[in-house]
Amino acid sequence: MLNERIKPIVMPKWGLSMSEGKVTGWLKRPGSTVSLGDELLEVETDKITNVVEAGEAGILRRVLGEPGTVYPVKALIAVLADADVPDDEIDAFIGAYAVPAGDAEDGEAEAGPQYHTAETAAGTLRYAKRGDGGPAVLLVHGFGGDLDNWLFTIDALAETATVYALDLPGHGQSTKQVADPSLSGLSKTVLGFLDSVGVERAHFVGHSMGGAVSMRTALDAPGRVASLSLIASAGLGEEIDHGYIQGFVGATSRRDLKPVLETLFADRGLVSRKLVDDLLKYKRLDGVDEALRALSASLFAEGKQAGILAGPIANAKPPTLVVWGEEDRVIPAAHAQTLAGTAQVAVLPGAGHMVQMEAAGKVNALLKEHIGKAG
Template sequence: MSQIHTLTMPKWGLSMTEGRVDAWLKQEGEQINKGDEVLDVETDKISSSVEAPFSGVLRRQVAQPDETLAVGALLAVLVDGEADEAEIDAVVERFQAEFVASAASEQAQGPAPQKAEVGGRLLRWFELGEGGTPLVLVHGFGGDLNNWLFNHPALAAERRVIALDLPGHGESAKTLEHGDLDELSGAVLALLDHLDITRAHLAGHSMGGAVCLNLARLAPQRVASLSLIASVGLGREINGDYLRGFVEAANRNGLKPAMSQLFADQGMVTRQMLEDMLKFKRLEGVDAALRLLAAAIADGDQQRHDLRGVIAQQPTLVLWGSEDAIIPASHAQGVEAEAVVLPGVGHMVQMEAAEQINQLLQDFVRKH
């Protein structure tokens, strides 16, 4: 039984309404396996590859390079099995006839993040998926829930997945009381309480990893598993220059060198990414929050917290990029956990190797 699949323009992050086709990575007639990168797409915020969510032969490149298409628009037709050209024509014709760009209709915006007073402060979080033991995604220093834009939808296929903005970040309240890990872990716990979640899988990136570790230390009964991506708290070294440069940067030229250290692939550091980060850094209270947290994380090139002792408490997965310039991948060695170091990837592992990270996280969480 053959299947005709339509590959459509993905929605990366909350504000993406359209994308520009950059280049095809696979040619018509090529066999494609699920997870393969099929084409490059650029938005005003980010450029990345579209991965095939199914296997099959690339039979039709519908979208042309340099074409700008709405989210959900038809990019390609893949066929798993046999189909003649007429059948493919019919699928394309029907799709195009029925397709209405979601940007055009306000109702079709899809799920939106929520905001509420949680534990005495405004928090923003974004929920996708349902069922299972929920998975909570905790971003790192200076990040926000959009750090998971390539992961969140994929992970939500199997369970309820919640990404939040930590206090001092994103659209959560910017004022910190102490500006330490306890305060951040407390905010995540408060969100779990608010959402009536007794037990959750936690995945944290960088400082978010330490937030998850610290939460596990404070409330072990609430943690089903820990996934730590390029995490703080698993060794001594940290790139103090990066932290300092990031905090001090007040303009594009100041920020670019700092942000560039986050990625192995410099192409990921787009103008819009810098602009969005500057917009965040300009918000009242952010500068003070970042300074407090930077000081809480590290003293120069030395981390302040060693949380390796928490790992053995629960199933733990440690993931790293081999080219991490912020926290060395060597911290993945010698921990009592499953550890995977992805070659050629920098500190923003979940963005640079989204598909692999999604797969690893999904497999790990499914087991526990």
């Protein structure tokens, strides 16, 4: 039995397909006092580079993860313990952690299908489902994104909820046909998805365009939406970086696309070669260009957002959380204040438009608290 006074830090699992990660550097030195939420190290995956935050407090007694080395998910990379825990107890803990109890069962559970498909009136939609029990939560991505935009969100929320993340039409591995590219059309698609998977009512978490879709759904079918969590949401004001929209739609090479994607993050270094290459492959699929152009023309014509829903949502007063990255260069963070009178608002420093990735720990804590209160 492992020593409960010693707390392991393991290679995290971000997203459904992550099996390993590379330690790129430690942000805390051995012997440092660590508080809950402190940034400990940076990890690079085949999707993105991000920081690992401390899930518990203590002293960083031992660092095992070597920079530049790849470790499997759940591998022990460091140890936290109080100062009065002897070194020999830590040595024994590390030795016993070579094969953590329960990993075999976890591996078998994760060997099942990672993704599913739902047949809807809008076509075949890919989705992921995590968690079992608790309220239903639906994650709705933004323009040009897919369910992997929730890499750092889905498993965290699945600790207390049943979480669905889908690829909207024209995105990811869902149908590339977008019959109705309006917010109302996308809202009908989302409701059809919930019908297909047998969910009557869900807490909606929407990012960017997905936030506007979520608000439209809350107005069109209020009985289906238990709460709204709007992350860097469209639909709260006219302003948007139309250069980003045009650049994303028109990009056909790494040289074109990389600076466009860097607009999404406060830390431009998070845009990896793999991220750029994956999006280029997506953009070259049949039907994607037409879908993105149709959505752009419908939702962001003439460099402005078409559907402004702040007023109707303020009047309807669904339980609402608004989260923004202070350094958002796509949609101004000032838009967060449009619902300040009726919603909880959090603007997080050091993060951009992809705030759910750049400040994952803080965003996840806010989401869990909001969903828990909304019931």
